[in-house]
Amino acid sequence: MKARRADFARLEHGIRAGERAVLARAITLIESKRVDHQTTARALVQDLLPSTGHAVRVGITGAPGVGKSTTIDALGTYLTGQGRKVAVLAVDPSSARTGGSILADKTRMARLAADENAFIRPSPSAGTLGGVAAKTRETMLACEAAGFDVILVETVGIGQSETAVADMTDFFLALMLPGAGDELQGLKKGLVELADMIAVNKADGDNLPRAKAAAAEYRAALHILTPRSPDWSPPVVTYSALTGDGIAGLWAQVIAHREKLTATGALAARRREQQVKWMWAMLDEVWRARIAAEPKLKAKLPQIEAAVAAGALTPARAVDELVAALGL
Numbered sequence: 001m002k003a004r005r006a007d008f009a010r011l012e013h014g015i016r017a018g019e020r021a022v023l024a025r026a027i028t029l030i031e032s033k034r035v036d037h038q039t040t041a042r043a044l045v046q047d048l049l050p051s052t053g054h055a056v057r058v059g060i061t062g063a064p065g066v067g068k069s070t071t072i073d074a075l076g077t078y079l080t081g082q083g084r085k086v087a088v089l090a091v092d093p094s095s096a097r098t099g100g101s102i103l104a105d106k107t108r109m110a111r112l113a114a115d116e117n118a119f120i121r122p123s124p125s126a127g128t129l130g131g132v133a134a135k136t137r138e139t140m141l142a143c144e145a146a147g148f149d150v151i152l153v154e155t156v157g158i159g160q161s162e163t164a165v166a167d168m169t170d171f172f173l174a175l176m177l178p179g180a181g182d183e184l185q186g187l188k189k190g191l192v193e194l195a196d197m198i199a200v201n202k203a204d205g206d207n208l209p210r211a212k213a214a215a216a217e218y219r220a221a222l223h224i225l226t227p228r229s230p231d232w233s234p235p236v237v238t239y240s241a242l243t244g245d246g247i248a249g250l251w252a253q254v255i256a257h258r259e260k261l262t263a264t265g266a267l268a269a270r271r272r273e274q275q276v277k278w279m280w281a282m283l284d285e286v287w288r289a290r291i292a293a294e295p296k297l298k299a300k301l302p303q304i305e306a307a308v309a310a311g312a313l314t315p316a317r318a319v320d321e322l323v324a325a326l327g328l
């Protein structure tokens with residue numbers, strides 16, 4: 001017990017001192033499925049909480065090949081050059097891209113991977129989206145306590161993951177390709193409701209005119225849609241992750257957004273809402289898992305599920321029966 005407490009204190013101290021190896025160990029605990037690890041991780045994050053919250057949290061999404069990794073490398077390096085400490089996290093619950101992928105991506109983030117003021121952590125390996133998102137959130141807090149003041153959270157361009165990342169960040173950035181007339185296809189309604197900025201990448205060389213044209217189309221489309229916040233109309237910018245042109249301008253928008261929403265109180269409100277939403281999401285997960293494992297239901301569940309599948313029992317009646325069986 002004593003040894004464990006000493007170990008815990010070392011973890012906490014090491015994180016606050018910004019020791020990367022200790023931070024990595026804490027994240028391993030956060031991601032562990034072992035109940036004792038989870039208990040320790042929760043206590044740790046709770047203790048660290050007063051040292052969190054100061055970072056600029058940015059979510060980044062975009063279709064495969066749009067240049068997310070190249071952008072994170074360019075933006076992250078720009079930021080460490082400004083004296084910032086940058087942590088890169090990811091939310092990707094799909095099993096096809098477990099663990100290794102963002103690591104393999106490190107070749108596309110070569111500069112940042114070698115940067116001592118940057119910390120790159122792959123997505124927790126496959127699980128439910130809720131589970132993966134919860135772990136990424138706790139990892140984000142641990143990184144903040146370790147002194148990282150910019151957190152970049154990458155996600156694949158899939159609706160639910162995008163919502164999960166928008167729900168844990170202050171600013172949600174949607175990356176787009178310079179296309180040929182079909183730009184609006186990429187502009188899913190749901191995404192526009194989440195995005196705080198649209199950035200058309202690869203605005204370099206022969207692509208430049210197409211990137212500008214795409215940006216103009218996005219601008220026109222955004223004009224008729226309701227933005228995420230009444231305090232902020234999402235700008236549309238062009239940039240090149242490859243040459244670095246426009247990277248500074250991209251960050252300037254993140255800061256402008258921050259200043260504006262801080263002044264109106266909207267940023268603090270967004271964070272408060274996110275925290276409560278997070279609690280409910282976790283409660284949903286815990287209850288679901290408990291219900292599925294509840295001995296009183298174990299025998300009944302397969303039959304009830306089969307009856308619902310066959311259309312013999314309405315879902316509403318099925319829920320009534322299950323709740324009754326639980327004795328709630």
Ligand SMILES: Nc1nc2c(ncn2[C@@H]2O[C@H](COP(=O)(O)OP(=O)(O)OP(=O)(O)O)[C@@H](O)[C@H]2O)c(=O)[nH]1
Nearest residue numbers: 063064065066067068069070108201202240241242
């Ligand atoms: N011309 C040009 N090419 C770019 C730019 N940014 C990225 N690329 C290229 O686009 C390709 C995809 O870039 P990535 O950064 O791997 O894209 P990604 O979005 O991370 O891709 P996934 O991880 O597969 O989803 C690579 O060949 C990059 O070199 C840019 O600004 N200009």
Ligand SMILES: [Mg+2]
Nearest residue numbers: 068069105108
């Ligand atoms: Mg990538």
